[in-house]
Amino acid sequence: MVDLVFEEEEYVDALFSSLNHIYAFCISDFLPSLIGLDLDGHEKVAMENHRILNKYHDPIIHERVQQWKDGAKKDTEDLLDILITLKDPNGNPLLSKDEIKAQITEIMVAAVDNPSNACEWAFAEMLNQPEILEKATEELDRVVGKERLVQESDFAHLNYVKACAREAFRLHPVAPFNVPHVSAADTTVANYFIPKGSYVLLSRLGLGRNPKVWDEPLKFKPERHLNEMEKVVLTENNLRFISFSTGKRGCIGVTLGTSMTTMLFARLLQAFTWSLPPRQSSIDLTIAEDSMALAKPLFALAKPRLPPQLVVGKERLVQESDFAHLNYVKACAREAFRLHPVAPFNVPHVSATDTTVANYFIPKGSYVLLSRLGLGRNPKVWDEPLKFKPEHHLNETEKVVLTENNLRFISFSTGKRGCIGVTLGTSITTMLFARLLQAFTWSLPPRQSSIDLTIAEDSMALAKPLFALAKPRLPPHLYPGY
Numbered sequence: 001m002v003d004l005v006f007e008e009e010e011y012v013d014a015l016f017s018s019l020n021h022i023y024a025f026c027i028s029d030f031l032p033s034l035i036g037l038d039l040d041g042h043e044k045v046a047m048e049n050h051r052i053l054n055k056y057h058d059p060i061i062h063e064r065v066q067q068w069k070d071g072a073k074k075d076t077e078d079l080l081d082i083l084i085t086l087k088d089p090n091g092n093p094l095l096s097k098d099e100i101k102a103q104i105t106e107i108m109v110a111a112v113d114n115p116s117n118a119c120e121w122a123f124a125e126m127l128n129q130p131e132i133l134e135k136a137t138e139e140l141d142r143v144v145g146k147e148r149l150v151q152e153s154d155f156a157h158l159n160y161v162k163a164c165a166r167e168a169f170r171l172h173p174v175a176p177f178n179v180p181h182v183s184a185a186d187t188t189v190a191n192y193f194i195p196k197g198s199y200v201l202l203s204r205l206g207l208g209r210n211p212k213v214w215d216e217p218l219k220f221k222p223e224r225h226l227n228e229m230e231k232v233v234l235t236e237n238n239l240r241f242i243s244f245s246t247g248k249r250g251c252i253g254v255t256l257g258t259s260m261t262t263m264l265f266a267r268l269l270q271a272f273t274w275s276l277p278p279r280q281s282s283i284d285l286t287i288a289e290d291s292m293a294l295a296k297p298l299f300a301l302a303k304p305r306l307p308p309q310l311v312v313g314k315e316r317l318v319q320e321s322d323f324a325h326l327n328y329v330k331a332c333a334r335e336a337f338r339l340h341p342v343a344p345f346n347v348p349h350v351s352a353t354d355t356t357v358a359n360y361f362i363p364k365g366s367y368v369l370l371s372r373l374g375l376g377r378n379p380k381v382w383d384e385p386l387k388f389k390p391e392h393h394l395n396e397t398e399k400v401v402l403t404e405n406n407l408r409f410i411s412f413s414t415g416k417r418g419c420i421g422v423t424l425g426t427s428i429t430t431m432l433f434a435r436l437l438q439a440f441t442w443s444l445p446p447r448q449s450s451i452d453l454t455i456a457e458d459s460m461a462l463a464k465p466l467f468a469l470a471k472p473r474l475p476p477h478l479y480p481g482y
Contacts, residue, residue, distance in 0.1 A: 007056070014052040015112045020290075021046055022179060022347045029199065029350060030365070053105055061101055079256070079424075080104065103420060110421030113293070113342060114174040114244065114412045115261040115429025117461075118402060120298045121172035122164055122265060122336030122433055124283040124466055125220035125388025127276055127300055127442065127451045132222060132335075132390050133269075136161050136328035137305075137437065140270040140318075143325040146306050149317035149478075150266045150434055152259060155324025155399070158266060162232040162323075162400015163222035163393025164332015165265045165430055169234060169243035169402045169411020170382070170392070171220055171339020172460065173204035173372030174425075175292055177346020178242060178413050183364070186353030195364020198351010202368070205292075205345060207375025208241035208338045208409015214382020214392075217375075220339040221384050222331030223391015225400060232327045232393055232400020234258040234334055234426050240408020241375050242346070243337055243401070244425050245418015254403060257412055257419075258426025259320045261402045265333035265433020266326035267318030271474045272302035272436060275443010276451050277467040282444075283451015284466075285340065288459015292342035292372060294466060295456015301469015302440020306478075317478055318434040320427060326434055330400035331390035333433045337402060337411035339388055341372030341460055346410060373460070376409030402426040439479070440470035 026042050028034040038044055061080065067073035068084050076082055083103055086094035095103070126133040143157045144150045155162065181200045186193070194200060209217040214224065225232050234243045235254060243261075244254045268274075276283065277299055286295040323330065349368045354361070362368060377385040382392060393400050402411045403422060412426065413419035436442075444450065445467055454463040472479060 010052060011056050014049040015109055018049045018109050057104055107421040107424055110419040111424040111428055114425035115264055116432055117174045117293050117342040118168040118261055118333045118337040118429040119265050119433030120294055121340030122168040122332040124285055124298050124451055125336055125339055126332050128282045128453055129388050133274055136164050136269050136332045139328035144322055150270045150322030150326055151319035152321030152323045154322030155262055155326050158326025158329055159232040159400050160328020160331045160390060160394045161266050161326035162330020163225040163334055164328055164390030165261055165330035165334040165402045166225045166234050166393035166400050167220055167222045167331055167335015167338045167390050168333045169337020170208035170241035170404050170409025171376035172336045173208055173292060173341025173410035174412055175343030175346055176205045176372045177370040178202040179347035180349035182350045183352025187355045189355055190358035192355055192357025192360040192362050194351040194353055194355015194362045196353030198353060198362055198364045198366045200349030200351045200368040201370050202346045203370025203374055204242050204341050204372025204410025205374045206371030207407035208372055209374045209377025209385055210381040211378040212380025213240050213408045214378045214385055216387055217379045217382035217385025218377035219384030219386045220335040220388015221392035222335045222389055222394050224382055225331055225393015226391055234330055234402025236404020236406045238406020239414055240406030241338055241404030241410050242407055242414030243403030243411020244413050244422020246405045246414030254422030256423030256427045257421055258402050258423055259323055260424055260427020260431050261333050261429020262323035262330045263318060263320045263431025263434050264428055265430045266322055266329035267431055267435025267438045268433045269329045269437020270318050270434055271306055271438025272470055273305040273441015273473055275301045275469050276448050277301055277444055277469050278446020278448055280445045280448020281450030283453050284462050284464040285453020285455055286463025287455025288461035289457035290459040292344055292460025294462025296462040296464030298466020299468050300466050301443040303471020303473050304439055305441045305473025318438045323430050327400040328390060329434050330430055331393040333429055334393045334402050335388055335390045338376035338409035341376055343460055344373045346370035372410045381408045439474050441473045443469045445469055
């Protein structure tokens, strides 16, 4: 058991360290002649992280590839099987073993924190606006009921839930910027000249909080998404924000991430009645200084709200198939992404050429950061941008999704080279959020009137970890360890 704990900690630490160094300043990016000297030590850290990840990935991948080669495995059961069995037009393997390793590593790095960050922000915002929390829960009860847990098949009918998740992606992206890109040639974007070699950073915060795109951009307002689309989805094709990724080279895991986020969010909403901890009047929405997460982990009261009939098979926990019917739950998660991105900016990019974007000249070699906060809280895009309002997203889409293709906020990533784990991250976020909502009745702690939403100084997380009362609301047999 000790070895398993160590291995898990080592693996997760390597994932987060890799994420941190993606955005880190590196002098050799600006002075190429210094490449190889590793003056800031980043290369050494990155190589060690890569070694650790490969130590755990490689044996599993090699064994699975050999199983398919020997005919010991014939049915695809997971993403790894799918990557291994992909064929080109000539019937040959589409991906090499190294390419499969790269895709798996990217998915794991991309999905390690996005869904959970969106769900945490969504709940923090909704606890400060209990009417939103109540509305999302009511939608789950109306669509799914209390006789079973939400499934992925329900997602199509849960526009408000998806609008909440979508709003979370818009307002609280997992990172302030998308992963850095370098312009391969001189180009002009929106009248901005971007020279070849420029680092280009797409600001998730800037998109999701863009006041020109969003009314009240800093307000968590799921309704904004309901007004835009008949069926709310977590993705945002118009790049008004980024949930996971967007564009031609978007993350291959967008669908998976969307489902995970919606399921997580919907299950949490359905299963519990959420409230602030005692003696707490609100959730502190302060963003951490070193990330876009809450400065202080969310702490809330979760009271189980589903009847005990689930013990005899009449009810269940929310499933990914329920996501389509959990629009309000997803809208809450979307609102959390919008209002509380996991990072203030997207990953830094460098412009490869001189270019012009929206009348701004960007010289070759420039670092470009996309503000996730700026996008999700843009008062020109979002009404009441600082208010957690899942309806922001319910008004936009019939089917709420956590991604934001219009770049009004960034949930996971966006653009041509967006995160391949968008689908995975979205599914994780939705599932986490929905499961927590479903399993507990949440409330503020005694003698607490609200959750302090102050953002941490070193990240986008809550300055103070969320503390709330969670009262189990599902039959006891559904809870692990019963």
